[in-house]
Amino acid sequence: xxxxxxxxxxxxxxxxxxxxxxxxxxxxxxxxxxxxxxxxxxxxxxxxxxxxxxxxxxxxxxxxxxxxxxxxxxxxxxxxxxxxxxxxxxxxxxxxxxxxxxxxxxxxxxxxxxxxxxxxxxxxxxxxxxxxxxxxxxxxxxxxxxxxxxxxxxxxxxxxxxxxxxxxxxxxxxxxxxxxxxxxxxxxxxxxxxxxxxxxxxxxxxxxxxxxxxxxxxxxxxxxxxxxxxxxxxxxxxxxxxxxxxxxxxxxxxxxxxxxxxxxxxxxxxxxxxxxxxxxxxxxxxxxxxxxxxxxxxxxxxxxxxxxxxxxxxxxxxxxxxxxxxxxxxxxxxxxxxxxxxxxxxxxxxxxxxxxxxxxxxxxxxxxxxxxxxxxxxxxxxxxxxxxxxxxxxxxxxxxxxxxxxxxxxxx
Numbered sequence: 001x002x003x004x005x006x007x008x009x010x011x012x013x014x015x016x017x018x019x020x021x022x023x024x025x026x027x028x029x030x031x032x033x034x035x036x037x038x039x040x041x042x043x044x045x046x047x048x049x050x051x052x053x054x055x056x057x058x059x060x061x062x063x064x065x066x067x068x069x070x071x072x073x074x075x076x077x078x079x080x081x082x083x084x085x086x087x088x089x090x091x092x093x094x095x096x097x098x099x100x101x102x103x104x105x106x107x108x109x110x111x112x113x114x115x116x117x118x119x120x121x122x123x124x125x126x127x128x129x130x131x132x133x134x135x136x137x138x139x140x141x142x143x144x145x146x147x148x149x150x151x152x153x154x155x156x157x158x159x160x161x162x163x164x165x166x167x168x169x170x171x172x173x174x175x176x177x178x179x180x181x182x183x184x185x186x187x188x189x190x191x192x193x194x195x196x197x198x199x200x201x202x203x204x205x206x207x208x209x210x211x212x213x214x215x216x217x218x219x220x221x222x223x224x225x226x227x228x229x230x231x232x233x234x235x236x237x238x239x240x241x242x243x244x245x246x247x248x249x250x251x252x253x254x255x256x257x258x259x260x261x262x263x264x265x266x267x268x269x270x271x272x273x274x275x276x277x278x279x280x281x282x283x284x285x286x287x288x289x290x291x292x293x294x295x296x297x298x299x300x301x302x303x304x305x306x307x308x309x310x311x312x313x314x315x316x317x318x319x320x321x322x323x324x325x326x327x328x329x330x331x332x333x334x335x336x337x338x339x340x341x342x343x344x345x346x347x348x349x350x351x352x353x354x355x356x357x358x359x360x361x362x363x364x365x366x367x368x369x370x371x372x373x374x375x376x377x378x379x380x381x382x383x384x385x386x387x388x389x390x391x392x393x394x395x396x397x398x399x400x401x402x403x404x405x406x407x408x409x410x411x412x
Contacts, residue, residue, distance in 0.1 A: 034076065034077075035076060036076060036077045036078060036079035037072075037073055037074070037076050037077070037078050037079070037106050037333055038079055038080075038081050038103060038104070038105040038106055039060070039064060039078055039079065039080050039081065039105060039106065039107055039108075039109070039320075040081050040082075040099040040103065040105035040107065040108035040109070040110065040129070041057060041060055041080055041081065041082035041083070041108070041109055041110055042082075042083055042085050042092060042095055042096060042099070042108060042109075042110030042111060042116075042120060043056045043057050043060075043082070043084075043085065043110055043111075043112065044084065044085050044086060044087045044112060045057065045084040045085075045086075046084055046086050046087065047086045047087025047088065048087045048234055048235055048236075049087040049112050049113065049234070050087065051263045051264055051307045051308075052112050052262070052263055052307075052312050053084075053085075053112055054306065054307055055299070055306055055307055055308070055309050055310070055312060055313035056109075056112070056134070056312050056313055056316040057082060058299055058302065058303050058306055058313065059299065059313040059314070059316040059317040059320070060080060060082075060109060060316055060317075060320055061080060061302070062298055062299060062302065062317065063317050063320040063321060063324070064078045064079075064080055064320075067324060073324060073327055073328070073333075074327065074328075074331070074332070074333070081099065081103050081105055083095035083098070083099070085110075085116065089115055089116060089119050092110075092111070092116045092119045092120050093119050093120065093123070096108070096119070096120035096123040096124065097123055099129065100123055100124060100126075100127035100129045101127060105129065106130070106333045106335075107129070107130040107131070107132065107323050107333075107338075108120075108124060108129055108130070108131050108132070109132045109134060109316060109319055109320060109323075110131075110132075110133075111133050111135065112135055112312070113135075113179075113181065113233075114137050114138060114179070114180050114181045115179060115180070117133045117135070117137070117141070118180075118407065121133075121141075121143060121145075121146055124145060124146070125143065125145050125146075125405060128145070128335055129145075129335070130145060130147075130323070130335045130338060130339065131145055131146045131147070132146075132147050132148075132149060132319040132320075132322075132323060133146060133147070133148045133149070133150070134148075134149045134150055134312070134315040134316040134318070134319040135150045135312060135315065136150035136151045136152070136156070136262075136281065136282060136311055136312075136315070137150055137152065137181060138152070138153065138180060138181050138184035138185050138188070139152035139153055139154070139184070139188075139363075139389065139391040139392045139410060140184070140391070140392055140395060140396070140407045140408040140409060140410050141362075141392070141396075141407045141408075142361070142362075142392070142395065142396030142398065142401075142404045142405070142406060142407070142408060143362070143404070143405045143406070144339065144362065144398050144402050144403070144404070144405070145335075145339070145405075146362060147319065147322070147323075147342060147357065147362045147363075148361075148362060148363045148364075148389075148392075149315050149318055149319035149322065149355065149363075149364050149366075150282065150311060150312075150315045150364075151281065151282040151311065151366065151368060151387070151389075152363065152389045152391050152392055153185060153188035153189075153258075153391050154188075154387075154388070154389060154390040154391040154392075155282065155366070155368045155384075155387040155388070155389060156258065156280040156281060156282065156368050156387075157185065157188050157189060157192060157258055157280065158188075158192055159280050159368055159370050159382070159384050159387075160256055160258065160278060160279070160280035160370060161189060161192035161193055161196060161229065161256070162192065162196045163256075163278065163370055163381075163382070164227055164229070164254070164256035164278050165193065165196055165198050165226075165227060167254065167278075168226045168227040168253075168254045169225075169226025169227060170193075170196075170197060170198035170199060170226060171198070171199050171201055171224070171225045171226045171227070172189075172193045172198050172199065172200050172201065172225055172226065172227050172228075172229055173200075173201050173202055173204075173220050173223055173225035173227070173228050173229070174186050174189050174190065174200060174202070174203040174204070174228075174229045174230075174231070175203075175204050175205075175206065175216065175220075175228065175229075175230050175231070175232060175240070176189075176203070176204070176205055176206070176230070176231035176232065177205070177206060177207075177208060177231060177232055177233035177234070177237065177259075178205035178206055178207050178208075179208070179233075181231065181233065182205060182206075182231045182232075182233065183205065184409060184410070185231045185258055186203050186205075186229075186231055187410075187412045188391070188412055189229045189231070189258075190203065190412075191412040193229075201223045201225050202219070202223060204216060204219070206232065206237065208233060208234050208236060208237070209236055210236060210237065211236045211237075211239045212239070212243075213239060213240045213243045213244070214243065216240075217243060217244060217247050217249065220249070220253070221247075221249065225253060226253070227253065227254055227255075227256065228244075228253055228254070228255045228256070229255075229256055229257070229258075230255055230256070230257040230258070230259065230260060231257070231258050231259055232257070232259060232260075233259050238265055238268075238269070241255075241260070241265070241269060241273050241274065241277075242269065242273055244273075245270075245272055245273040250272065250273065250275075254276060254277075254278070255276075255277050255278070256277070256278035256279070257277060257278070257279055258279070258280070260274075260277055260279055261274075261277070261279050261308075261310075261373065261378060262281065262308075262310050262311070262312065263307060263308055263310065264307050264308045266308075266373045266376045266377060266378065267308065267376050267377075269376075271375060271376050274373045274376060275373055275374065275375070276372060276373060276374075277372070277373045278370070278371070278372050278373075279370075279371055279372075279373075279378070280368060280369065280370045280371070281310065281311040281368070281369060281371075282311040282314070282315060282352050282366055282367065282368055282369070283310065283311040283314035283315070283351060283352040283369065284310070284311075284369055284371055284378045284380055285308060285309040285310065285378070286371070286377055286378045286379070286380060287351070287352070287369070287380060289351075289353070291349060291350065291351050291353075292351045292352070294351075295309075295314065295317065295350075295351035296309055296351070299313070311352070314350060314351045314352045315352075317350060317351065318348055318350035318351070318352065318355045318364075318366075321348045321350065322342065322346050322347075322348050322355065322357055322364075323338070323342070325341075325346050325347075325348055326338045326339075326341035326342040326346050327341070329341040329344065329346065342357050342362075343357070343359040343362075343398075344359075345357065345359065352366060352367055352369075353366065353367035353385070354366070354367070354386075356386075358388070358389065358393070359398065359399055360393060360396065360397045360398055360399050361389050361392045361393050361396045361397075361398065362396075362398060363389035363392050363393075364389070365386050365387065365388045365389070366386075366387060367383060367384065367385050367386070367387065368383075368384040368387040369382070369383055369384070370382040370384070391410055392408075392410075394410060395408040395410055396408065
């Protein structure tokens with residue numbers, strides 16, 4: 001497949017090119033000076049996780065359009081090769097193999113849940129395809145081929161728990177989704193509760209398809225905590241917040257969450273169901289910095305009906321540009337040269353602020369923000385600059401052990 005400079009200029013004007021279903025089969029070694037650099041994307045655009053994935057792909061398209069409008073990367077256009085993984089882990093495995101073996105992309109940005117990340121990470125390691133996971137998660141991934149740009153518990157949960165306890169009290173009840181994100185994050189919640197002189201009354205886990213929280217609410221009422229910490233995930237678990245309000249508990253026991261509002265919850269729930277809930281993330285759409293308002297404005301102009309623009313979209317945009325900056329520094333798209341450039345301390349001033357790639361962990365030092373829902377929107381209360389991924393730094397040192405390749409379950 002050839003891609004002339006005239007075609008590049010046309011596509012730069014019209015916007016990035018997205019291959020949705022059947023990417024052309026291109027040999028990496030057959031590229032010419034004008035051939036596009038292929039950027040892989042694995043994000044859910046349908047199914048239960050779609051509301052998270054749609055803004056992430058929009059952010060990738062925006063970044064590619066901007067780079068192409070500025071003349072491309074190393075003089076070549078960028079082209080997105082995107083697959084809708086349909087909120088299906090099997091699709092992640094299938095399309096990861098296709099991106100690596102058939103499409104031969106230069107880099108892949110993708111994965112939303114931790115389960116999807118772990119489904120594709122071994123494939124990209126095996127076929128030596130550079131991989132970016134741009135989602136907040138439970139921490140612990142240590143892999144020289146993988147770069148995690150989202151926040152981890154030491155950057156957000158560590159800020160959220162003491163603030164919420166300070167407003168509510170020290171007796172805490174934890175509820176969480178029953179997979180590795182919820183299980184590991186709940187351990188971090190319990191650690192920070194204890195570090196701040198509190199007591200965990202109970203930790204309850206729920207499969208993702210659970211919608212009836214009546215028995216749990218009765219159990220919480222009997223325990224009489226001062227505060228609920230929630231790591232519930234997905235549309236089904238949103239039922240908890242409605243049922244909690246219907247039971248008359250909303251005004252009695254406050255809630256802080258590591259997942260609430262990451263998508264559209266504040267705008268889809270009634271104000272009586274969401275008012276006052278606390279959260280902490282690496283980015284909120286409501287940030288009023290020039291970089292944030294510019295980012296939101298450009299995404300909304302391209303896609304007016306886009307779901308809430310959260311850390312997921314900002315992290316994807318920033319992860320993409322960290323890769324772009326590394327390619328510029330390396331002067332080539334070769335995987336190891338780009339990895340070494342990323343490990344040199346590549347930075348990017350993104351919508352969330354300054355993002356710095358950490359060599360030892362392949363995670364990012366970035367701002368964290370604490371916010372409260374007011375009138376169905378997030379109101380940012382505090383900013384924590386240059387928050388470091390200290391949880392993962394406690395177990396992962398790719399400077400000393402560059403061949404390390406696993407996700408540590410950090411003992412807390």
